[in-house]
Amino acid sequence: MANDQRAPMTEAMYYVLLALYNPLHGYAVMDEVKKVSNGRIIMGPGTLYGILKRMQQENFIVLDELDGRRKIYHITENGREALKHEHQRLTCMVDDGKPLLGNGDSNGK
Amino acid sequence: MENKLKRKMLWLDAWDIEEQEAWFSHMSLQGWKLIGISKWMAEFEKCEPQKVNYRCDVFKLNDKSENNRIEFYKQSGWEHIATRGFIQVFRDMKGDNSLEIHTDPIEQAATLSILKQDITKRGILTLLLSVITLMLIVGAHQIDPVGNYLNDKFIETIVLIIAYMSISITMVNGMIHMSKLMKRLKSGSLLEHEKSYHRKIKRNKVVGITVIFILSLWVLTVFLNLMNSLQEDRFPAIPKTELPIVQMADFIDDFTYIDEEGLSYFKENSSFLVPRQYQLEQMVEVPGETWEDNSDIYSPSISSFGYEVRSEWLAKKFVQDLKEKHTYYAENYVKVPESKFDELWLSQGNFNAAFIARKHNKVYRVLYYGKGSIDEIIERALAKAER
Known part of the structure; x- marks a missing residue:
């Protein structure tokens, strides 16, 4: 793996960024996270709000106010970069495990 | 069942997050739903007893970056009910909300x-x-x-x-x-x-x-x-009866009080450690007698204090502190080696003398200004102590 200056993301952050690959308003992110994780991840509003707030501070996403009420979150270039990077990292991790563990579907049992 | 209200003291601390959630839910089961918190009190309104979940989250209510949070939670079925400092209390609007506020x-x-x-x-x-x-x-x-x-x-x-x-x-x-x-x-x-x-x-x-x-x-x-x-009377009159502490009449037969407010009085007091306290101030003139140099009419004075301390052990300590305090105010106490008192400390000048004496739990302190003998006054004090 390339030498890494970014800290690994939490699972929750990773899925929020994935969900925001297309702009969404806040509440819809919750459903989208559930969808992209195939129902595996259900995120409470407190958890989601905390992540959205932090990722705004880290400039991974921005908030656009459209008509004053509905607020749409966009992923930034920086966020896209970080997501790709994390995806690569995770893929590397899976690849590194393959010689010993084989493909995902046959492991763990 | 109209708007019956009840206020209860919040005995849980703000940081008892889990306990507060459980208590609010319990109150709801008892038929009281939380409607607000002010300072130390939680306010409840009568309702049908029901199981309702409450959650305490932590954020600053008036923070700009938190503007949407309450609305955000509401869309997930959590209604904001009350604020206690950084603690925000939410109620489950759906009754059996499977979506927790915090999942991570x-x-x-x-x-x-x-x-x-x-x-x-x-x-x-x-x-x-x-x-x-x-x-x-x-x-x-x-x-x-x-x-x-x-x-x-x-x-x-x-x-x-x-x-x-x-x-x-x-x-x-x-x-x-x-x-x-x-x-x-x-x-x-x-x-x-x-x-x-x-x-x-x-x-x-x-x-x-x-x-x-x-x-x-x-x-x-x-x-x-x-x-x-x-x-209280600052200068209560001296009773005619015999006092429990040394007084002028114990050693001078005939005298008149100098008629000026605040020179002569007798006070009693009480405290937890010294339940009986007496203070006597007397400034008198002895008719027909002058000071030794014939300069003026003889006018002796006495400040006499008596204390009954709660225990002998405490009385010993008290004497120690009393001595230190008054040494500081220019009395110079020296221990008298032989005395019928349990301890006797004397400070002597030309016309003035002072002593602190203790017998068991009784402590006396006398300041005398006059030409009489201090030994006689000490004798009198002993007689009072042994009474």
């Missing part, structure tokens, strides 16, 4: 950190303030230790120590509690929502009520003492 313990630990910081800051400030105040109190108490015996000053010290200690202990408890919560979250477990709160409420109630009771008792005593001292 690590993320929740991050939200709790503002509460932890706040409690730590306040805790350290409280501890510092307590240490400084206690040092001042103990210092003040050493300047006048006699006040502890005669005016119950030690009670004030004890009350303040109890109050500061209980506040400090509470704050330290809060700091420890927050650290434990954060540690648990960071290790990956979510908070409990049905934690038992009875013991905590009971303990806080007992400690709280005791401290409030002691403090109000003390304030009341201070107030009553103040009222008393405002109303």
Whole structure:
């Protein structure tokens, strides 16, 4: 793996960024996270709000106010970069495990 | 069942997040739903008994970056009910909301950190303030230790120590509690929502009520003492009967009082450690007698004090402190080796003399100004002590 200056993301952050690959308003992110994780991840509003707030501070996403009420979150270039990077990292991790563990579907049992 | 309201004291601390959630849910089961919190009170409204979940989240209500949070939670079925500092109380609008506010313990630990910081800051400030105040109190108490015996000053010290200690202990408890919560979250477990709160409420109630009771008792005593001292006669007349302490009549047969306010009076007082206290001031003229140099009419004076201390052990300490206090005011006490008193300290000048004497738990201090013999006065004091 390339030498890494970014800290690994939490699972929750990773899925929020994935969900925001297309702009969404806040509440819809919750459903989208559930969808992209195939129902595996259900995120409470407190958890989601905390992540959205932090990722705004880290400039991974921005908030656009459209008509004053509905607020749409966009992923930034920086966020896209970080997501790709994390995806690569995770893929590397899976690849590194393959010689010993084989493909995902046959492991763990 | 119209809008019946009930207010209950919030005996749980702000940092008892899990316990508060459980208590509010329990109240709802009893038919009381939470409608607000003000300072130390939680307000409930009568409702049908039902199981409702409550959650306490941590954030600043008026923070700009938190503007949408309440709306956000509402869309997920959590209604904002009340605020207690950084604690925001939410009620489950759906009844059986399967979607928790916090689903990720690590993320929740991050939200709790503002509460932890706040409690730590306040805790350290409280501890510092307590240490400084206690040092001042103990210092003040050493300047006048006699006040502890005669005016119950030690009670004030004890009350303040109890109050500061209980506040400090509470704050330290809060700091420890927050650290434990954060540690648990960071290790990956979510908070409990049905934690038992009875013991905590009971303990806080007992400690709280005791401290409030002691403090109000003390304030009341201070107030009553103040009222008393405002109303009391500053110079009560000297009774004609024999007094329990040395008086002029014990060694001069014929004298008249110098007629000026504040020169002659007799006072009695009482305190916890010295239940009987007497003070006699006499300034008199002896008709037909002059000072030894014939300069003026002979006018002796006496300040006579008597104390019955609660125990002999305390009386010994009291004599020690009394001696130190008055040595500071220019009396120079030397121990008299042989005396029928248990201890006798004498300070002698030309026309003035003073002594402090103790027999068992009775302590006498006399200042005499005149040409008579101090030994005779000491004899008289002994006679009073042995009565």
